[in-house]
Amino acid sequence: MYVAVKGGEAAIDNAHTLLAHTRRGAPEVPEITPAQIAGQLTLAAERVMAEGSLYDPALAALAIKQARGDLVEAIFLVRAFRTTLPRFGQSVPLDTSAMAIERRISATYKDLPGGQVLGPTFDYTHRLIDFLLEAGAEVPEPARADAGDAVVAPRVTDLLDGESLIERETRADDAPAPDITREPMEFPASRDQRLQVLARGDEGFLLALGYSTQRGYGRTHPFVGEIRFGEVAVEFVPEELGFPVPLGNVRLTECQMVNQFTGSADKPPQFTRGYGLVFGQGERKAMAMSLVDRALRAHEFGEESGAPAQDEEFVLSHCDNVQATGFVEHLKLPHYVDFQAELELVRRMRAEYAAREERVEEEARE
Amino acid sequence: MSAAETGPTHGYNFAYLDEQTKRMIRRAILKAVAIPGYQVPFASREMPMPYGWGTGGVQVTAAIIGRCDTLKVIDQGSDDTTNAVSIRKFFAKTAGVATTTHTAEATIIQTRHRIPEHTLKAGQILVYQVPIPEPLRFLEPRETETRRLHALKDYGLMQVKLYEDIARHGHIATTYAYPVEVAGRYVMDPSPIPKFDNPKMNMSEALQLFGAGREKRIYAVPPHTNVRSLDFEDHPFRVQQFATPCALCGAEGVYLDEVVLDDRGGRMFVCSDTDFCEERRAQGFTGTMSPDWKGEGANGGRQANER
Structure with a gap:
């Protein structure tokens, strides 16, 4: 007996709890900090700032952590945050x-x-x-120019x-x-x-x-x-x-x-x-x-x-x-209403096709 | 609503968007209502849910919702699908408004892919989530070109496409997002609703608003507006028919979902509009697969689409 699927809300909450758990990874490994991401995975954080169009290294690093290292997801987080920020004007053109x-x-x-x-x-x-x-070898000091x-x-x-x-x-x-x-x-x-x-x-x-x-x-x-x-x-x-x-x-x-x-x-x-x-x-x-x-x-x-x-x-x-x-991944949302409409059409057209074939066969027999 | 008002979610404005943004969206909506079926460009914002998942609808809803509104959100006709749950929660959280699953109780209904079976009434607003607002897009990919075609009311491309369907398949092979002509002027994409729902748009008492976030367009069908599905004299527009009534509530003349029961071809058909189905079952209607199926004729012949 089919019972209409209920409880989407609980399922979503559970999925998000599981996400948070998976994000943390193995508990015996120390948790990564946004400062480590900003300081050591700098190019990732900078790409997130560039495509997120928001200059904020700490926020970009946090977004990367939240996104489990998925940079497009991190960019999305930064964009959604950026949209809520007030705009007070335009800077002087950068020199x-x-x-x-x-x-x-x-x-x-x-x-x-x-x-x-x-x-x-x-x-x-x-x-x-x-x-x-x-192995965590020591890093040599870089050469420095005079100030x-x-x-x-x-x-x-x-x-x-x-x-x-x-x-x-x-x-x-x-x-x-x-x-x-x-x-x-x-x-x-x-x-x-x-x-x-x-x-x-x-x-x-x-x-x-x-x-x-x-x-x-x-x-x-x-x-x-x-x-x-x-x-x-x-x-x-x-x-x-x-x-x-x-x-x-x-x-x-x-x-x-x-x-x-x-x-x-x-x-x-x-x-x-x-x-x-x-x-x-x-x-x-x-x-x-x-x-x-x-x-x-x-x-x-x-x-x-x-x-x-x-x-x-x-x-x-x-x-x-x-x-x-967003648009590519939205294809995983339910589309069964539209699919049903297509099913109906394909079935009808197949039935017509079969009827036509049958007619041709009958005519051939006569 | 003053800008100082804050929603229950700390740090964000009522219904998430700031008041300036809402004002901008409302202006676009007013223009859309004034020119039925015309796609008004608007400065769509990045929302905290992905593009393609209803950001246009969410922005329209956020711009029009007030504290006294009651919101219903459906996806595929159902209140319980994941995305519907997510969007309903979003507004419950950011606006603190009442939500409902009952069509008749809602003042705003945000929808993806369906129009509820209950006839909508004056005062209700139906907000559609739209992926591709341009009905001519798959015939002409260029925005510069399609805007010109709309301006000239040049819909020959569309007529030819529908004609070619008939010539090739014997049918118009468009089953959803079936193009309509609004108020005798603009050809409009009704969003990917099954063409079954198209007639409900015509002369509706409710205001119908369409939001396409990624494509940055808003359009509208005001109440009591003529909405005609494109067709030909010798190939009139027809909606889908289902051979069986709903297996749970016995409704006929409604849109049904096909549910696969096993791997031996077992199928059942149930109402796509879950609220409508539940209401009927509460009233005592049964279907062939109800636990208390009362047999043929038990429903007194009352059809679901009696309005």
Whole structure:
């Protein structure tokens, strides 16, 4: 005898209790702290800040703990929290040329003012599992520069700009930038809206799209003009003061991709830009973002288009992993009402098909 | 409602959303009501439940709910499915409002995939959760293009799709999310309700609001509005028919769920609207699989869809 399934509420509560228990793992192993996550799994926390679009290392670390290390879930937690925060205004545009540089490399010049600063990078490491880490070996002290030797590093694109070799990027007006989290985006989107969407877009999705442009699906002839990573001061102008006051520092990765442009009837040949900017040390994401940003500008330069990475609606509508994961995973919600409707149709059509076959057979016999 | 009011959940506003956000959503709702069937873009917020799980419906409900409201939440017609339980709990927690499973008692009903069997009355609001608000989306993936088609009232694509279904299958092969024309103007996606429920939308006394969170759209069907399911003169719109009545309450002319009983083809059909079914059983109606089945004719011929 079938009894309509009841007690969904108790089942949900039990599932959540079990989740909390599973999250804790083996009780004989010490519990991980958010401070450990923020300090030692920094790149995970920074990815959560970048795609969660909220600069708060402690909160990102807590979200990672709560999400059992599932970064997309952690990003979702941060986004849902962010949505409840009041917004008191827009900062002064960040000056990344005044960044306290931890890493700065250019692929277009061998040497340049400010030099090449490798910083903490996986590049050139041999990807051999380091069993010493398991043993907890002591870490050697890094070399330190004197405090007086602060790196002054003008942006590579500014150097090119001096020769008018690269397109100029200037704000058309002083109107506040649109906020994609406060106003619904409409297509075609402005570049500032596009960059906002890409900045919080899924690293994996943008990586694949950026990669596709390198393999010929919307080629952009890119050079890494510069990647820089470090701390930048955030300033804000309170209305009652009328001058900027510092709010604090954020760690950022900026990528300036320099791309070929052969010129058109009304424009001389000039290099163009693709831009990537993310919270934290997120080089892969910043590079992928700048490739996709440039690919999305194909129309602007009258370039041949049609590749996925050049399709604004396709890229912007699908790069948000919180939206994507929600909609993909919603398929596990019950759909039996709609499935029933399909069952009824398929059964009816099969019955009609069988009747038709039978008729044909009968006619053949006659 | 003043912004100072706080819900029972510390640190969050009444019904979770802040008052500015609610105001923004209410403006979108008012516009939607003024232009029946038109999809109004709104600045959908990130909600504490996943996109695709009813964030649009939740935002609409949060924007319209007041302390005196009574909320019912259903998913697949049932109050007990996991997502319905979760959303009902969310509002019980963040707004502290009364909740119910009885359709007649509710002032706001949030739904996923069904319209209740009980005819809705004036003063009630039905809030639909919508995954893909654009009825033309699967015919034309581009938003820029579909907005133009709506503006020009160019629904040829849809007509051709329905015609091709008939030419190929002998039927219109759309069984849910069946497109409707609202107030003689906009073609609208009724959300993935079975087409069985489409006629209930027509001239309903209740206000019907549709929220699509991920897609950032709100649309509406005001009370007493013409809602016509698209069809052809020689292929008129028809709803699903079930061969048997509900096995538990004997109701006919209602939407049924098919429940698999064993691996030998055993099936039973029961009301999808669990509240409706329970109410009938409380009134003494029985079905073939009720413990106290009273036999054929026991229900006095009263049909469930008598309204």
